Amino acid sequence: MYQCCLSCPLGTLTSEFHLTSDVLIELIPCQNHTVEVVEGVSEDVKCAPLLFKDDFLSEQYFGENQPASIMTEQIHFGEGMHRRAFRTKLVGGMQPTFTAGHPCVLKVHNVVSQGTKKNEDLIHKNYNLAAEECYVQNTAREYIKAYTSVAKTTEEFGEVPEIIPIFLVHRPSNDIPYATLEEELMGDFVKYSVKDGKEINLTRRDSEAGQKCCAFQHWVYHNTEGNLLVTDMQGVGMKLTDVGIATPKKGYKGFKGNCATSFIDQFKALHQCNKFCELLGLKSIQPSLSKPKRTATAPKPKPQPQAKKKPFVFNLKSKS
Incomplete structure (x- = not known):
């Protein structure tokens, strides 16, 4: 993508087109202005937040899909058992949660391989993995909100950790149709x-x-x-x-x-x-590491006094 002022001929295109780097190179750059190109793949997606009712453990549901446009790097920077993490930037949508250009992370749950979009079973597993991650992290976020309320009653506690929200992403044009989106922590x-x-x-x-x-x-x-x-x-x-x-x-x-x-x-x-x-x-x-209690034991028998032995005396008789 690029940044340019509205007085520049390119400025009129910012809200209507996603220009590739090849197109930008062919355009004549305006004087005294810079053009910033971000390498990646542009994609229109739908993001759904996880919402909660009074009992947030058992009453969870995904809210209305929010349209968004993202620009994602082609090479992942992290990998787990069932997913890969890609750096992405929000081009449009998802306001006021994110602003345009906000650095995010797209986690793609790659149980679905390329070319298997028609395999309903794999798509179902792909959805379940992405949804599970949303359930877990956002539920933990609800717990830490309650924890924060308690911690703030103690002035000495200070700042409280925050678990960031994570969104379920539907990618209609992608062979791996479900992923998650969250803020990138710098x-x-x-x-x-x-x-x-x-x-x-x-x-x-x-x-x-x-x-x-x-x-x-x-x-x-x-x-x-x-x-x-x-x-x-x-x-x-x-x-x-x-x-x-x-x-x-x-x-x-x-x-x-x-x-x-x-x-x-x-x-x-x-x-x-x-x-x-x-x-x-x-x-x-x-x-608690308390000392073990002594168990009652039978008293030891008292030693009986031994009879004194008489000294052995030799009787020497003289010869007659």
Whole structure:
């Protein structure tokens, strides 16, 4: 895309056309103005937010589709088990959530391969993976909103971490029709805790963001009576993304997470409370290390006094 003033002949085209770099090269650039070209593929998509009712665990639904245009880089910068992450920029739409040119991340759930668009089963799996990611991250976002309300009642707590929202994307013209879209976090990306309630990056063990993330895990664990845990706390500073949720196999209040129940067991065994847990009045989940009580034992029999032995005396008789 390009940036140009309205007085320039190119300026009249900004709202009507998506110009490729090849077309821009052929145009005569106006004097005293610059033309910025962003390499990528332009695409018209539809983005749907996940909405909640009073019971956000069991009453979740996707809202109305919002039309948007994005420009996505062709080479991915991150890869997971079922997805690839691409840098993209919003060209139009999605206001007021994003402004034009806002850097975003498009996560493509590539269980659907090229040329398999007509395979309904694969498309269904592609949708489920993208939708699940929206359910998990946005549900964790609702929990951290409630956590924020509690933390703000304590002035000493300070800034509270935020889990950013993520949107379901429908790509009608693409062979992989469903993906997710979220803001790109700029800066040093850190994994504050990985499934077990302790900071993994030892050089950041005492970081404020990391300790507040672990306290958030403890708060959720406490308020769900150990039935739900937000895992994989990671992000840039106080902004978090790509989190997971662990629940029992049968779920919790109608909600099923995307991580194994064993993550809850790991957290219960390894979490160590910090000052932010104490500020929220959270009690340690570790068993107290009290001294074992002595069991009653039968009294030992008293030793019986031994009879004194008479000294052996030799009788020496003289010879007659």
